[in-house]
Amino acid sequence: MISLDIRKKLLGINLDVDLEINSGDFIALSGKSGSGKTTLLRILAGLEDARGEIKIEDEIWLDAKVKKAIQEREIGFVFQDYALFENMSVEKNLLFVSNDKELCEHLLKITHMNEYKNHLPSQLSGGQKQRVAICRALMRKPKLLLLDEPLSALDPQTRSSLQSELLTLHNEFKTTTILISHDPSEIYKLASRVIVLDAGKVINDGSPKDILLKTKGSQKLSFSGELLDIKKIDVIYVAIVAIGQQIVEVVINEDEVQNLKIGDLVSLSTKAFSPQIRKT
Ligand SMILES: Nc1ncnc2c1ncn2[C@@H]1O[C@H](COP(=O)(O)OP(=O)(O)OP(=O)(O)O)[C@@H](O)[C@H]1O
Structure with missing residues (x-):
């Protein structure tokens, strides 16, 4: 100590x-x-x-x-x-x-x-x-x-x-x-x-x-980043991705887990929701 x-x-x-x-x-x-x-x-x-x-x-x-x-x-x-x-x-x-x-x-x-x-x-x-x-x-x-x-x-x-x-x-x-x-x-x-x-x-x-994780809201935009980790939490998988100076977590399915490995360069986007802007 x-x-x-x-x-x-x-x-x-x-x-x-x-x-x-x-x-x-x-x-x-x-x-x-x-x-x-x-x-x-x-x-x-x-x-x-x-x-x-x-x-x-x-x-x-x-x-x-x-x-x-x-x-x-x-x-x-x-x-x-x-x-x-x-x-x-x-x-x-x-x-x-x-x-x-x-x-x-x-x-x-x-x-x-x-x-x-x-x-x-x-x-x-x-x-x-x-x-x-x-x-x-x-x-x-x-x-x-x-x-x-x-x-x-x-x-x-x-x-x-x-x-x-x-x-x-x-x-x-x-x-x-x-x-x-x-x-x-x-x-x-x-x-x-x-x-x-x-x-x-x-x-x-x-x-x-x-x-480090800041995952408030979702973006209808695309970001590229590096896959740092994949964690299994109960029945879901969560990918931890570094995007610029930020780290975010994304829920992924089992098929996506098979296709990804730590260190991969990935792109992150969402289609379903509108982008949100918020004063920080
Ligand atoms: N020996 C000292 N006596 C008085 N003030 C000092 C001394 N050394 C550093 N400072 C002041 O203390 C503050 C902290 O400096 P320090 O270099 O520890 O910051 P830092 O967090 O390491 O910054 P950076 O990320 O830019 O390296 C600064 O305002 C600096 O001017």
């Missing part, structure tokens, strides 16, 4: 977050620009001061008396920019953190980077660099993995592959993870819980399905 109760006065807002996170959870942290997401991660990492308490299992990282230094906190941190050691090979970047050769090889294998282990970062693509950054963050077997929009600079296909690899790594290592993301399909694929910040406060907290 991770518990945090953090307060900090920022420019224009007061960050005030009180949360409990189960060990092994994959949390997506979302919210408008300037709502305090990066600052919260930096406080957890020990890169910024704050008032309050941070407790990781039985260990206090922050309270009125204690403030553990960054190197004493067992965290892995990956930012949008790669921050690798440019003069070291991929393998040396990992072994610099911990000399566990077996773990190094295993991580590079999962992320399909084994054949690049002797390359320098300057010889890698953006996606490959970010794979190395994620592996390096896991080399110290952290209690907490903090990911600040690590995939946002990547093209959609590379981003999707890295999402799958992150999921494989999370299923294997069960590292408690907090990922800052604005992408609903990424959040739906990866997270078990979504926390939404606004002006420094938690305004929404729940499962990706509860937070």
Whole structure:
């Protein structure tokens, strides 16, 4: 269990977050620009001061008396920019953190980077660099993995592959993870819980399905999207589809289920009802 109760006065807002996170959870942290997401991660990492308490299992990282230094906190941190050691090979970047050769090889294998282990970062693509950054963050077997929009600079296909690899790594290592993301399909694929910040406060907290699904009314229009999931609820099947920045659910029949697979590009339309417009 991770518990945090953090307060900090920022420019224009007061960050005030009180949360409990189960060990092994994959949390997506979302919210408008300037709502305090990066600052919260930096406080957890020990890169910024704050008032309050941070407790990781039985260990206090922050309270009125204690403030553990960054190197004493067992965290892995990956930012949008790669921050690798440019003069070291991929393998040396990992072994610099911990000399566990077996773990190094295993991580590079999962992320399909084994054949690049002797390359320098300057010889890698953006996606490959970010794979190395994620592996390096896991080399110290952290209690907490903090990911600040690590995939946002990547093209959609590379981003999707890295999402799958992150999921494989999370299923294997069960590292408690907090990922800052604005992408609903990424959040739906990866997270078990979504926390939404606004002006420094938690305004929404729940499962990706509860937070992301917005299915009010129906549209006599056609949208294209990606099929994320098919769920059987009692006797009906529900397809979960990502359309742009939104995720919707659609009831489908058994024949349609046979013809669809997760990841398919689909179009969504309705003939029976008139479109509705509503002020949001
Ligand atoms: N060290 C600091 N001291 C005071 N104010 C700060 C500090 N760091 C950030 N801020 C302010 O706190 C607010 C939240 O910034 P933060 O970068 O945490 O937001 P964010 O939700 O991560 O935004 P984005 O999605 O754009 O990255 C901003 O108004 C920012 O100017």
